[in-house]
Amino acid sequence: MKMISPDVIGQRKESSEVASKAKMSARSVRVFYSEVEAIKGIDLDIMENEVIAFIGPSGCGKSTFLRTLNRMNDTIEDCRVEGTVTLDGQDIYDPSLDVVMLRAQVGMVFQKPNPFPKSIYDNVAYGPKLHGLARGRGDLDEIVENSLRRAGLWDEVKDRLDKPGTGLSGGQQQRLCIARAIAVSPEVILMDEPCSALDPIATAKIEELIDELSSQYSIAIVTHSMQQAARVSDRTAYFHLGELIEVNNTEKVFTQPDHHLTEAYITGRFG
Amino acid sequence: MDRFHFGKHSSSQFNEEMESIRTNMMEMGGLVEKQVADALQSLLTGDSALAEQVLQVEDRVDDLEKKIDEECARVLALRAPAASDLRLLIAVSKCVSDLERIGDESAKIAAMALKLAEEGGAPSGYVEARHIGNYVRRMLHSALDAFARFDADKAVEVAGEDEQIDIEYRTAMRSLVTFMMEDPRSISRVLNVIWTLRSLERVGDHARNICEQIVYLVKGKDVRHISVDEMEKKVRGKP
Incomplete structure (x- = not known):
């Protein structure tokens, strides 16, 4: 396990923020798909209780980078990851590490809602059961209710917990997936364009939820909607051709970005 | 400077909208500059017809302000x-308020010119009005020029001229007060010239505000309510 350098990459030097700690740290992360280098050496910290947005044009590597944070790239053949990624100082690419445990600690929500073809209850209960987080039925009921409440879905589904999760609307399904992710008490939640398949009202609900969840979790969100990044995130990271161009407080990125590439992208002057 | 090519958006319609806002603001700037020049001229030469014209053109200045603000609001919403796009819209929206106020001051000067023409002119103060007036006109012209070029350094330089105008204004005020004390019968006519000087000095203040908006637009830094020295430091600092 490598030591994390004490300087926090990409952090603004403001006293209120210097106090916060890095939850996850990526150092010199490179990702190759066979010979193609998709991520070219990225250093980035995800702080405790922050929402960080990854933006950039298609193919810039933002989703690839997001996936390195809970080793989702392991499932892709020919994909090779170099560098270190740590969670609370622990190297997540350590061969002795239990990947299933890691993915409970670093949960993920995908672009398209993907509930299991099971009941709403079982969708949420599946993870806690797998990880042995509940000691009995009563415990499990409590975890399910709490998770659904935190995902803002409880009132809408409490009378039909035994109905299939796939029968919910798109926005509800996505909140169900978020409930499923938080049921296993994660520390970090990764979201890969969680609202791209949702209408504006469902999107607003998810964004509201992200804001609430950020008091307990660190959240990294990939989004193609710059306005969404502006609305929900504390910091914004701009990726371009596999490199991290700029990471700054979101307000700064959207009013006076440091890098001209960031400026070109967010003002729509690309290509 | 190369960050301030307001064309080059992927959307050509967006380019056109931004260009239109800039063009209208420059047109309004040109119109207001002429208003100040005409108002001053009407005062100095006792030309009532010219003063009337200034008062009529004032409506066009007001219309342009409303039109530009509407355009800015539309682009912000849609x-x-x-x-830099956002900063341009905010800067333009604030600058047009200043330009409109400069238009108001010109109208006030024109109204004073009409009054003085009726009363047969003031016994003193024209030299000061000409002097300060020319100073202010140059300053306003330079400020609008700096805006057109997105030149923050020039903007700071121009903002510094406001202090000189304030000094000239105080000097003129002292001499006119002395004049009125020596010849109390002239007080009402000399007062009309003093109101004019006051308006010109306000035009200088508005020109300075425009310069501050240029710095915000180009450098993203808020330099309102600070001295010119501090302004200079902020502009020279890292962007």
């Missing part, structure tokens, strides 16, 4: 602009 395009969700960011970074």
Whole structure:
């Protein structure tokens, strides 16, 4: 396990923020798909209780980078990851590490809602059961209710917990997936364009939820909607051709970005 | 400077909208400059017809302000602009308020010119009005020029001229007060010239505000309510 350098990459030097700690740290992360280098050496910290947005044009590597944070790239053949990624100082690419445990600690929500073809209850209960987080039925009921409440879905589904999760609307399904992710008490939640398949009202609900969840979790969100990044995130990271161009407080990125590439992208002057 | 090519958006319509806002603001600037020049001229030469004209053109200045603000609001609502685009819209929206106020001051000067023409002119103060007036006109012209070129350094330089205008204004005021004390019968006519000087000095203040908006637009830094020295430091600092 490598030591994390004490300087926090990409952090603004403001006293209120210097106090916060890095939850996850990526150092010199490179990702190759066979010979193609998709991520070219990225250093980035995800702080405790922050929402960080990854933006950039298609193919810039933002989703690839997001996936390195809970080793989702392991499932892709020919994909090779170099560098270190740590969670609370622990190297997540350590061969002795239990990947299933890691993915409970670093949960993920995908672009398209993907509930299991099971009941709403079982969708949420599946993870806690797998990880042995509940000691009995009563415990499990409590975890399910709490998770659904935190995902803002409880009132809408409490009378039909035994109905299939796939029968919910798109926005509800996505909140169900978020409930499923938080049921296993994660520390970090990764979201890969969680609202791209949702209408504006469902999107607003998810964004509201992200804001609430950020008091307990660190959240990294990939989004193609710059306005969404502006609305929900504390910091914004701009990726371009596999490199991290700029990471700054979101307000700064959207009013006076440091890098001209960031400026070109967010003002729509690309290509 | 190369960050301030307001064309080059992927959307050509967005380019046109931004260009139109800039063009209208420059047109309004040109119109207001002429208003100040005409108002001053009407005062110095006792030309009532010219003063009347200034008062009529004032409506066009007001219309332009409303039109530009409406355009800015529309682009803000529909395009969700960011970074330099956003700063341009905010800067333009604030500058047009200053330009409109400069228009108001010109109208006040024209009204004074009409009054003085009726009363047969003031016994003193024209030299001061000409002097300060020319100073202010140059300053306003330079400020608008700096805006057109997105030149923050020039903007700081021009903003510094406001202090000189304030000094000239105080000097003129002292001499006119002395004049009125020596010849109390002239007080009402000399007062009309003093109101004019006051308006010109306000035009200088508005020109300075425009310069501050240029710095915000180009450097993203808020330099309102600070001295010119501090302004200079902020502009020279890292962007």
